[in-house]
Amino acid sequence: METPAPAPLAETLAAIAAADPQALEGIRVAALGKAGWVTAALKTLGAMTPEARQAQGPRIQALRSEIAGAIEARKAVLDAAAREAQLAREGLDLTLPVTAAPRGSVHPVSQVMDELAEIFADLGFAVATGPEIEDDWHNFTALNMAETHPARAMHDTFYFPDRDADGRQMLLRTHTSPVQIRAMVQQGAPLRIIAPGRVYRSDSDATHTPMFHQVEGLVVDEGIHLGHLKWTLETFLKAFFERDDIVLRLRPSYFPFTEPSVEVDVGFAMDKGRRVLGGDGDAPGHGWMELLGSGMVNRRVLQAAGVDADRYQGFAFGVGVDRLAMLKYGMDDLRAFFDGDNRWLAHYGFSPFDQPTLSGGVGARA
Numbered sequence: 001m002e003t004p005a006p007a008p009l010a011e012t013l014a015a016i017a018a019a020d021p022q023a024l025e026g027i028r029v030a031a032l033g034k035a036g037w038v039t040a041a042l043k044t045l046g047a048m049t050p051e052a053r054q055a056q057g058p059r060i061q062a063l064r065s066e067i068a069g070a071i072e073a074r075k076a077v078l079d080a081a082a083r084e085a086q087l088a089r090e091g092l093d094l095t096l097p098v099t100a101a102p103r104g105s106v107h108p109v110s111q112v113m114d115e116l117a118e119i120f121a122d123l124g125f126a127v128a129t130g131p132e133i134e135d136d137w138h139n140f141t142a143l144n145m146a147e148t149h150p151a152r153a154m155h156d157t158f159y160f161p162d163r164d165a166d167g168r169q170m171l172l173r174t175h176t177s178p179v180q181i182r183a184m185v186q187q188g189a190p191l192r193i194i195a196p197g198r199v200y201r202s203d204s205d206a207t208h209t210p211m212f213h214q215v216e217g218l219v220v221d222e223g224i225h226l227g228h229l230k231w232t233l234e235t236f237l238k239a240f241f242e243r244d245d246i247v248l249r250l251r252p253s254y255f256p257f258t259e260p261s262v263e264v265d266v267g268f269a270m271d272k273g274r275r276v277l278g279g280d281g282d283a284p285g286h287g288w289m290e291l292l293g294s295g296m297v298n299r300r301v302l303q304a305a306g307v308d309a310d311r312y313q314g315f316a317f318g319v320g321v322d323r324l325a326m327l328k329y330g331m332d333d334l335r336a337f338f339d340g341d342n343r344w345l346a347h348y349g350f351s352p353f354d355q356p357t358l359s360g361g362v363g364a365r366a
Helices: 006-018 021-032 037-047 050-089 108-122 150-154 177-187 226-241 299-304 321-329 334-338 342-348
Strands: 133-135 159-163 169-172 191-200 211-221 248-255 258-271 274-277 286-297 313-320
Touching (some): 006 021, 006 050, 037 050, 108 211, 108 226, 108 321, 177 211, 177 299, 177 313, 211 226, 226 248, 226 258, 226 286, 226 321, 286 299, 321 334
Antiparallel strands (some): 133 169, 159 169, 191 211, 211 313, 248 258, 258 274, 258 286, 286 313
C-alpha cells in the first residue's frame, strides 16, 4: 500500500490557510470526516500486512495530525479576528464628555439613611437590622408593654391571623425597637447601635403613612446618663442639618420602654412659610418643634434582654427618617415620598454621585 499522494495534503493546507469559518468546516469534513480521504486511508490499514501497517500507519497518523493542527490554528486566527472586529464595533470612546446628569436618582429616604449612617458611624455606632415581620414579644412585651398595657393602644398595629411556633402573635413591626432587643440578646453589653428601617402603622394623612421609616439609637454601658443622651442628639442634629446653632429642649414625657422619658424639642424660625431649624426657640420670632422621643432604657427592658440592670444603664431615642428628610429638604407632604412620581423624584432626588461624607457635607448635592 502506497502513502497517500502529497498533492491532497498541500491542497488541503492551502485551502485551510485561506478558509473562512464556513469553508473551514467543509475542509475538515472532506479530509477528516467519516467519508474524508484521510479517514479512508486509515481504514486501509486493516488490510495491510504487519510490515506495511508498521510503515504506513505512522505516516497516515502524522498526516491526520498535521491537518487537524492546521484547522485548529486557522480557527484560532479566525476567532481572534472576530473578537477584534467586535471590540472595534462595540468600542466606547472614553474621550466623549460625561453626561451632565446620570439617568435616575437616589430617593431622598435612601440618601438620608446614608447620611444618618455616616454621622453615627463617626460617633462609634454600628448599624443593626431585624425582621419587619415581628412577634409581639419583641415588638411589645420585651419593651415593657404587656398584653393589657394601655401603651399598645398607641400603635395602630397590623396583626397577622396566625401565630408562630411558640404561640406568639405575629405582626408588622410598629417601630424598630425590636432590633434593640435582638441586639442586646445576641451581643449583650456594652452596646452602641442605630437601627434604621421600615415600620408599619394603620394611619394615613399628610404627615403619616401606613409604611414609613424610623431610625432608633441605643447605647448601653456603665455610667450612662441623660447628659450623654443630650450630647449625642445635639451632635447628631448639628451634623445632619449642618448648622451649629441647633438648640434642644428636653421635656418630661412617657414611653413604657424608657424611664425617665423625654420628648426632644428643637428651636426653629419661620422662613418664607417654612420651618427652618436653628436658634433658641424662646427667642423672638422662634418656636419649639417636637422632633423625637428618647429616654433612659427601662430596667425591665434591660432585664428582658438578659442585660445586668444593676451594672449597666443605657439611653435610647427614635426619630422618623421621612420627617427628617422633609425638614432638611423642604418637603411638605409625606405621601409624596411613596407616590412614585418621576417629576417629584427628579426635583428632590439625589445624584448617585452624591455620597454623604462628614468632610464633604452629608447633604452635599451636585
